[in-house]
Amino acid sequence: MEHPLDDSGQTLDDDIADPSLWHWANMTADETCGAVCRINTGIRNRGSWWEAVEQATDQVCWGCDLEPWPNERAYGHEIWTVLHDGLPIRRVAAYTNLWSVPCPRGIQHRHRGTRCLIGHFVYGIMCFFKFMGEGRENVALTSLESVMDLAFIVHHAPCRSQWAFPVEEVAENYERILTDVWHRHLPVPDRWLRASSPLRCWRRRAPEPQEASARNLESPRIQCLVLTMYPRELERMAMIVETYAKYCDSLQFVIAGSGPSFFRGYQIVNLRQFFDIAADPQPTESFREPNTIEKTFMALNFAGLHLRQLPEERKPHVICRLDSDTLFLPPNLRRILACRNFSSADPWAIGFDNYAHKHQQPGRVFLNGGTGVCLSRAALEVLSKEISAGKLMRSSSPGDWNTGHCVTAPGHWDDVVLGACLAQLGVSFSRWGTDCEGRSLFWPDGLQYAFPGPGQIRPRRLPPKGSFFQPPSSEGKRLPGTDRQPEVSNYHFWLYRVWQHLACSPPIWLGDFPVSFHPYRNRTLGRRHFAYFQRKVQLQVERFKDLLKRFPERIIMRAVWGMMKKTKANRRIFKERLKLFAGPNHLYYNKDPVEYPMHKIKDCTHTSNLRYRDRQLIYQKNLKPREEVVQAYAQKRKDAATLKKYRAFLKKQLLTLGPEAVEDMSMEDFVEEATKRQVRDVFTKTEGDELPKEKKEKLFYETWLPKKKYSANKNRRKGVNHFAPDLIWKQPKEEDGK
Structure with a gap:
């Protein structure tokens, strides 16, 4: 087949002559620019032409009739058949001769310009079975991860019925494998199961090991351990006391340095009085590595040792390790524990599941420390026993945090080290950090970034423009006035979480009963957002334009009620006399209503x-x-008072110098001499005294605004005249029409 010529008479490249690209070019060609023109102007940038066909129904199926995809389609059906006949996962490769499939050993690097993405979807699944047969589970799971990144667009492809491995079946098996391997620390299951139901947003979960069968009527007791630094973080400590401190059954501030024993009635624990650990870095020691890893383990060890001394009726069921900038909601955590009937006698942990390090060192899933890590009583006892037995290794090298062992090294990666340590001890990670619709309950960001807007955290629906598992460029667009990059935040939040949103598209990816937010370093903002969840059991947000479509009369009702005085008589009048109807129809035709002249409004x-x-x-x-x-x-x-003071000063100096001394002086010389004499007198009088302290002006947090009352009603009180009697403004009288 001869390749068409472009406008200059040159033959197009083989890469440009891809049939899928010609399909796009013919579909978008017009009189001003034909198919060849379309290719020459936009095809060479693969991202541009892919964006142009995002709405096409057959975008994933282009080029699937060309080699080698027809053979792979038949091969996929063969593997799928033997799987459902009961063949174990690790024996599929040997039985179906998957050794000949050229699977890459690393992460799949496919871009948007690749043809037949549904073929790549099945190809990645075949590589998963090949690597499982070779015993390389980590590489096999990586291949399955690249498959899940294509699952959303493959699920909506029109040709999906021609290929094996339906998306709902792959998603259900992947979720089961992820739960067993990364959350319960078990090997990959032996069997590949059929899909139990179609792909739905709300998915019922299998009971976790810590969910007891007998209902516990006792409210879970929560102990809060807040890692902080005194006095550098007094503002954050005040925010905690004013928000969630009273909802914890017990709360301790944990420091590693000098400080008081109590702060506003809550205990401050200095770990250096009990353990040999490094002190908290001072503000001038910016070069020092933080002691967060060592501090976290010693704080949990202190809580475990203290737990042994408490009577049974006072022992907490859950111990939460929190940062000083974590906004925590204990009532919502109690709701999860009571609803799922979690038993504190089983070792488990709950928080925000972070998958960033499961395919790199230390090769573990961990719970994000910023949103808080909550351990059951049994898990804390196991960890404290391990630390007390001296099995916690100590290192002075900052890079030892990623070794995958229980080690205290300088640095702030305490959540990664704690996750690896809990995995070694067999402590399972609960999946109830998200609800049944994949919405997060431990939110690793501010509340404002959960709502629709330019900075909202929301999943991507299409493969990235570059390669899979590659973070966006750090030079991307930033939100005005902040250092936040929405694309980078979305990437890190949804990394390896594609299976959670395959069938869901809620406007907000925050659960109805969130447990924590991070970071909150502004005391006022923390109190305000915490108050949202005290007034409402469930956070509900509705835009004005949406309310205008549903119940426009409610807008008028609220406006009218806002202008009325809140008295009993007005409440009765409001209920009885205000009648609103959306549209021309109403219930009062028998009253002969008169149409209001709308042009007068x-x-x-x-x-x-x-x-x-x-x-x-x-x-x-x-x-x-x-x-x-x-x-x-x-x-x-003001001028009169200044002149009066100046005259008194000159009169005093005249009496001091005497009339004879100033008789021959000019006025300028007299003022200069008087000023010098006053300076000498003040210097002699104040010599040896301490300098007066400058009064420090109080400013609002992170601003240059002074703390003072701002009011637009100054000097406007009723009945008070602030004008001079002889200067009261009077409106000029009109004379001769002027």
């Missing part, structure tokens, strides 16, 4: 929403002349 403008005295025309006409009179009067009084 003024348009709602920005000026009409302002107070009468804040409108620009009123200000220029009435208020500005008054302010000028008041300012002139105040300046006149």
Whole structure:
């Protein structure tokens, strides 16, 4: 087949002559730019042409009729058949002769320009079985991860019925494998199971080992261990006391340095009084590695040793290790524990599952420390026993945190080391850090980034423009006024989590009953967001435009009620007399209603929403002349007082020097001599005294705004006249029509 010529008469490259690209070019060609023109202008940038066909229904199936995809399609059906006949996963490769399949040993690097993505989907599954047969489980799971990154678009492809391995079956088996391997620390299951149901957003989960069969009527007791530094983080400690401290059954602030024993009634534990650990770094020691890893393990060891001394009725069921900038909601955690009937006698942990290090050192899933790590009583006892027995290794090298052992090394990667240590001890990670719809309950970001907007955390629906598992460029777009990059945040949040949103598309990926947020270093913002979940059991947000479509009369009702005084009589009038109907139909045709002349209603403008005295025309006409009179009067009084003080100063100096001494002086010489004499007197009088301390101006947090009352109603109290009696403004009388 001869390749077509471009506009310059040159033959197009073999890569450009891909049939899938010609399909796109013919579909988008018009009179001004034909198929060849389309290819020459946009095809060479693969990202551009892929974006143009995102809405095409057959985008995943292009090129599947070309070699080698027809043979692979038949090969996939053969493997799928023997799997459902009961063949174990590790024997599939030998039985179906998968040794000849050229599978890469590393992560799949496929880009959007690749043809027949559904073929790559099945190809990745075949490589999973090949590597499992060779005993290389980590490489096999990596291949399965690249398969799940294609699952969303493959599930909506029209040709999916022609290929083996339906998406719902792959997703269900992958979720089961992920739970056993990374959460329960078990080997890969032996069998590949059929899908139990179609792909749905709400998925029922199998009971976890710690879910007891007998219902426990006792409310779970929660102990909060907050890692902080005194006095550097007093602002955060105050936020904790004012928000969630009273909802914890017991709360201790943990430091490693000097400090008081209590802060606003809550105990401060200095770990250096009990253990030999490094002190907290000081603000001037920016070069020092933090002691977070050692501090976390010693804080949990202290809690475990203290646990042995408590009576049974006072022992906590759950111990949560929290950062000082974590916004924690203990009532919502109690709700999860009571709903699932978690037993504190079984070793388990719960938090935000972070999968970033499961395919790199230390090769473990861990719970994000920023959102908090909550351990059961049994898990804490196991960990404390291990530390007390001296099995916790100590290292002075900052890079030893990723060895995968229980080790205390300088650095702040305490959550990674704690996850590896808990995995070695057999402590399972609960999957109830997310709800049954894949929405997160331990939110590793601020509450504002859960709502729709430019910075919202939401999953990507298509493969990346570059290669899989490659983070976006750090030079991406940032939100105005912040260092936040939405693409980077989305990448790290949804890494290896594609299976959670295959069938779900909620507007908010935050659960109805969130347990924690991170980070919150602003005391005012932390209190405000914590109050949201105290007023409402479930957070509900509805935009104005959505309410206008559903119940427009509610907007008018709220506006009318906002302008009425809140009295019993007005409540009765509001209920009885306000009748609102959306549309032309109503219930009062028998009353002969008269249509209101709508043309008399003024348009709602920005000026009409302002107070009468804040409108620009009123200000220029009435208020500005008054302010000028008041300012002139105040300046006149100020000048008179200054002149009076200056005369008194000169009179005092004249009496001191004597009339004879100043008789021959000019006025300028007399003022200069008087000023020098006053300076000498002040210096002699204050010599040896301490300098007066400068009064430090109080500013709002992270601003340059001074803390003072801001009011637009200053000097406007009713019945008080602030103008000089002889300078009260009077409107000029009109004379001869002027």
